[in-house]
Amino acid sequence: MRMLAGIARELIGLFVDDGMLALAIIAVIVIAAIVASLIPGATAGVVLLAGSLFALLANVLAVQR
Amino acid sequence: MTWATFAPAVSAAFLGSLVEAIEALTIVLAVATVRGWRPAGLGAAAGLASLALIVAGLGPLLDRVPLLLLQLVIGVLLLLFGMRWLRKAILRAAGVIPLHDEAAAFAAGTAELREHRSRLDWLAGLASFKAVLLEGLEVVFIVIAVGAGRGLLLPASAGALGACALVAGAGFVLHRPLARVPENALKLAVGVMLSAFGVFWTGEGLGVAWPGADLAIVGFAALFLLVAALGAVAVRRPLEVAA
Numbered sequence: 001m002r003m004l005a006g007i008a009r010e011l012i013g014l015f016v017d018d019g020m021l022a023l024a025i026i027a028v029i030v031i032a033a034i035v036a037s038l039i040p041g042a043t044a045g046v047v048l049l050a051g052s053l054f055a056l057l058a059n060v061l062a063v064q065r
Numbered sequence: 066m067t068w069a070t071f072a073p074a075v076s077a078a079f080l081g082s083l084v085e086a087i088e089a090l091t092i093v094l095a096v097a098t099v100r101g102w103r104p105a106g107l108g109a110a111a112g113l114a115s116l117a118l119i120v121a122g123l124g125p126l127l128d129r130v131p132l133l134l135l136q137l138v139i140g141v142l143l144l145l146f147g148m149r150w151l152r153k154a155i156l157r158a159a160g161v162i163p164l165h166d167e168a169a170a171f172a173a174g175t176a177e178l179r180e181h182r183s184r185l186d187w188l189a190g191l192a193s194f195k196a197v198l199l200e201g202l203e204v205v206f207i208v209i210a211v212g213a214g215r216g217l218l219l220p221a222s223a224g225a226l227g228a229c230a231l232v233a234g235a236g237f238v239l240h241r242p243l244a245r246v247p248e249n250a251l252k253l254a255v256g257v258m259l260s261a262f263g264v265f266w267t268g269e270g271l272g273v274a275w276p277g278a279d280l281a282i283v284g285f286a287a288l289f290l291l292v293a294a295l296g297a298v299a300v301r302r303p304l305e306v307a308a
Contacts, residue, residue: 010199014206015145021152025144029267036271045273049264049285053292056148056260060155060296 020062024055071220073282074211077258078224081207084251085200086232088170092196094236095174100189108193115194116201127213135213137270140263143210147259154253155293159301164249204229207255211262253293261285 016022028051036044089109097105127135156162174192204225212221265282268275275281 006195011202014203015142015149017149018152021148022145025148026141029141029144032267033271036273040272042273042276044271045264045268045275048268048271048273049288052144052148052260052264053288056151056155056289057292057296059152060159060300063156063161064300 018059021055021059024059025052028052028055071217073258073262073286074217075220075224077211077255077262078208078221079228080251081255081259082204082225082228083232084248084255085203085207086229087248089196089200090232090236091171092174093193095171096189096193099175100186104186104190105193108190108195109197111190112194112197112201115198116205119202120205127209133270133272135270136266139210139213140266140268140270142206143259143263144267145263146206146210147256147261147263149256150252151256151260151289151293154249154256155296156300157249158253158293158297161300207259210259257286257289257293260289 028048031051032044032048035047093105093109096108130138153162157164208218208221208225212218261282264285265275265279277284
């Protein structure tokens with residue numbers, strides 16, 4: 001049982017290491033999904049790409065503080 | 066299918082699997098060194114068999130999932146997985162967190178196993194089994210993520226199998242962990258590629274028409290690499306001044 005719990009924890013850990021980064025990525029995707037439903041075309045893509053890059057940079061810079 | 070999709074998918078599967086296979090090999094070798102090849106080999110074989118069962122069981126289900134949903138789910142998971150690797154690689158490149166040292170991991174693994182010398186060999190086999198299963202699941206995820214939905218499962222699988230065979234062969238010949246492989250550079254490269262795939266597929270799942278279609282992945286990878294380099298430089302500078 002303990003081994004299964006350990007494996008489950010490690011499986012979640014595959015995708016979530018830093019909680020703030022994971023939350024930021026999910027937030028960016030939700031915003032991009034809303035934009036995609038309102039504005040057709042590539043606008044949602046710009047939001048998704050720029051948001052992901054910004055989330056990564058902001059998270060790394062936050063480590064410095 | 067264009068080279069812009071084919072080459073990144075195969076190389077991402079190969080390089081990502083190389084990293085995971087090295088990590089699994091380190092633990093299997095640690096078990097073999099302390100408890101012998103029998104528990105290490107049996108554990109690894111059981112891990113591989115479990116992986117094969119998981120792939121055989123879940124693989125056919127992929128065809129039943131609608132393509133847009135599959136792309137969205139895999140895209141989101143890829144973004145989480147890829148950016149997690151990228152963040153860690155940036156912080157390691159900047160010297161904020163220590164580099165992953167396979168020799169140190171091997172030493173720690175053997176020391177831990179020696180502490181439990183009185184226990185049965187199956188505990189050592191279990192360590193080998195868990196390492197192969199967990200690292201193997203990461204390999205399976207990378208292959209599905211870069212291959213599914215684009216008809217690239219076979220080439221991505223070939224890339225992953227090639228990497229695993231290469232590492233297993235090297236480990237079998239050398240009988241020691243592959244400490245000289247530039248693991249952080251590999252993780253950075255794979256993190257960049259997986260994040261680029263993640264943005265592309267999440268966008269496709271949301272109905273975004275990317276300019277340049279598949280070629281956009283190359284542009285995304287270049288942007289992620291640029292941001293990674295900027296991040297590493299920005300975080301490293303104050304540490305050097307402080308030193």
